[in-house]
Amino acid sequence: MPLLAIETTCDETAAAVVTRSREILSSVVASQEQLHARWHGVVPEVASRAHVERIVPVIDEAMQRSGVPRDALEAVAVAIRPGLVGSLLVGVSAAKMIAMALEKPLVGYDHVAAHLYACRLAAPDRMRYPCVGLVASGGHTSLLHVTSPLEMERLGGTIDDAVGEAFDKASSLLGLGYPGGPAIEQAARGGNPRAYRFPRPLARDRDTLDLSFSGLKTALRYQVRPPGAAAEVPPPEGSRLADLAASFQQAAVDSVLAKVRLAVERTRCEVLAVGGGVTANTLLRETLVSYAAESGIELLVPPRELCTDNAAMGAIAWERIERGERDSLDLEVVPGLIRGRR
Ligand code: KG4
Ligand code: ZN
Numbered sequence: 001m002p003l004l005a006i007e008t009t010c011d012e013t014a015a016a017v018v019t020r021s022r023e024i025l026s027s028v029v030a031s032q033e034q035l036h037a038r039w040h041g042v043v044p045e046v047a048s049r050a051h052v053e054r055i056v057p058v059i060d061e062a063m064q065r066s067g068v069p070r071d072a073l074e075a076v077a078v079a080i081r082p083g084l085v086g087s088l089l090v091g092v093s094a095a096k097m098i099a100m101a102l103e104k105p106l107v108g109y110d111h112v113a114a115h116l117y118a119c120r121l122a123a124p125d126r127m128r129y130p131c132v133g134l135v136a137s138g139g140h141t142s143l144l145h146v147t148s149p150l151e152m153e154r155l156g157g158t159i160d161d162a163v164g165e166a167f168d169k170a171s172s173l174l175g176l177g178y179p180g181g182p183a184i185e186q187a188a189r190g191g192n193p194r195a196y197r198f199p200r201p202l203a204r205d206r207d208t209l210d211l212s213f214s215g216l217k218t219a220l221r222y223q224v225r226p227p228g229a230a231a232e233v234p235p236p237e238g239s240r241l242a243d244l245a246a247s248f249q250q251a252a253v254d255s256v257l258a259k260v261r262l263a264v265e266r267t268r269c270e271v272l273a274v275g276g277g278v279t280a281n282t283l284l285r286e287t288l289v290s291y292a293a294e295s296g297i298e299l300l301v302p303p304r305e306l307c308t309d310n311a312a313m314g315a316i317a318w319e320r321i322e323r324g325e326r327d328s329l330d331l332e333v334v335p336g337l338i339r340g341r342r
Contacts, residue, residue, distance in 0.1 A: 001074035002066065003321070004098065005314025006059065008091030009083030009111045010139060011035075011042045013054040016311035017066035020074070020318060022121055026065035027305075027312040030054045033179060040172035040180075041165075042138070048086030055094045062311070073104055075326070077317030080108035081334035083139070088333035096329050105326040107317040110150075112140055115275030117149055117316040118307065119300035126300055132269045134260055136284075137276030137309075138164035138179070141256070143209050143263045146273065149319045155263050156209025159202075163252055164278045166213035170248050173217075173224050175235025184245045185281055191239070191246030196223060198251035203258035209266070211259050213252065220248050253284045257291060264297060273300040280307040 002025055007014040016027040032050045036042050063070065078095035080088065092108075099106035115135045120127040133144035133152060141158040161169070164181060171180025176187055198219045201212040223244060225233045236244055256278075264272060272292065278284060285301055292299035306313060320326070 001072050002068055003075040003077050003107075003315075003317060004059070004063065004073050005077040005311040005317060006055075006091045006095045007079045007111070007309060007311040007314055008051045008055065008087050009079050010087055010309060011047045011050075012309040013051050013058045014309060014311035015059045015062035016314060017062055017068055018312060018315040018318070022124065022315050022318065024121070024312045024315070025068060026062045027310055028058050028062040028065065029310050030058050037178045040178050041168055042084070044084045044086055047084060048090060051087055051090035055090055059094065059098070070102055073102060075099075075105045075107050075317065075321055076102070077107045077109055077314045079111040079114065079314065080331060081110055082336055083111060083333075085333060085335040088335060092331060092333050096331065100329060105321070106329060106331060107320050107325070108327050108331050109314060109317045109320065112142060113150060113152065114313040114316045116144070116146060116152075116273050117319075118275050118302040118313040119273040120149060121312065121315055122302040122306055123300055126298060127273065128271050128298070130267070130269055131271035131273050132260070132263045132267055134256070134272065134274040134279070135276045136163050136256060136274070136278035138162055138168060140276060141211055141213075143259055145263075145267050145269070149316055155267070156211065156259060158211045158213060160212050160214040161217060163211070163213055163256060164276070166217050166252060167278065169217050170220050173221055174241060174244060176245075179277070181278060181281060184249055185283070187241055187245035188249045188283075189242065191242030191244070193246040193250035195243035196247035198247055200251055200255045200258065203255050206262060209259050209263055211255055213255065216248070216251050216255070220244065249281070249283055253281070253287050256284065257287055260288070261291065261295075264295065269297070271298045271300065275302060275307055275313075277308040280304040
């Protein structure tokens with residue numbers, strides 16, 4: 001019997017139905033991109049309200065597309081951490097109500113671990129532990145030593161902006177849309193990635209697996225509008241825009257690769273699993289593929305629709321169910337990252 005998974009950590013309202021053998025019967029994602037576009041980033045209050053409006057239709061749609069009758073569900077799974085508190089609460093409340101009404105077990109799961117579990121869903125035979133995990137999204141940039149689907153230690157992560165957040169802010173500086181990642185990727189096509197020498201903070205520091213993106217963002221800002229320039233500088237266009245976008249993208253990808261390389265060296269893991277919205281980026285994917293080929297490690301990269309937020313990766317809840325674990329209806333949300341673990 002399958003489970004219903006619900007995911008509302010940030011600005012995507014998602015539900016999916018996944019069987020015990022990890023087959024995805026349906027996966028529905030209602031994006032709020034258009035709602036947040038005018039602010040160039042996620043507005044938490046707007047996100048929670050949109051989740052409230054969308055959660056029931058999204059769950060209905062996922063159930064309908066799966067063809068599974070409600071009574072045939074084995075459990076209700078929901079992402080409980082980390083994320084925006086108001087957003088998490090909507091998904092968790094919905095999951096509790098459904099679990100209570102149908103008298104099914106409720107199982108909470110971790111969103112960051114679920115991003116990596118997408119690799120297991122996409123390639124069950126190739127996923128092995130221990131591995132190095134990279135989660136790169138709008139809210140997280142974490143390097144993890146992953147010893148099982150549910151157990152992982154944080155090796156390092158961003159000390160300021162998440163890499164996806166840097167893409168979003170860079171996009172806004174360049175007068176492009178939201179979300180910034182796909183907009184920058186498109187604008188960078190045909191641009192010269194070496195035209196501007198943007199900083200790669202911490203990339204050469206072999207003593208740390210931490211990353212930093214705020215200096216890169218500031219460097220781009222000063223290229224677009226030099227200190228002292230008029231407040232109203234027109235946004236870059238044509239080849240200048242393409243070169244700025246390509247140089248920014250290259251610097252962000254180089255920064256990530258430097259720490260991925262160091263994490264693999266330090267842990268001596270032979271497998272690298274990646275996930276999160278930024279891993280949908282073509283340059284990052286190609287760079288990781290070349291690195292894996294040159295270093296002989298096994299690389300797992302989910303298909304793009306499993307990189308960005310979705311509820312199919314909530315299949316990770318099966319791992320808890322198979323250990324005999326479940327949660328009570330008192331289950332609480334945990335908005336922040338857990339120190340030392342993620
Ligand atoms: O995993 P995700 O959907 O949500 C969070 O958990 O944050 O990631 C969203 C982030 C956004 O910052 C978005 O700009 C970035 O992923 N992103 C990309 C691309 N597609 C999405 N960044 C770079 N290149 C892309 N193609
Ligand atoms: Zn995410």
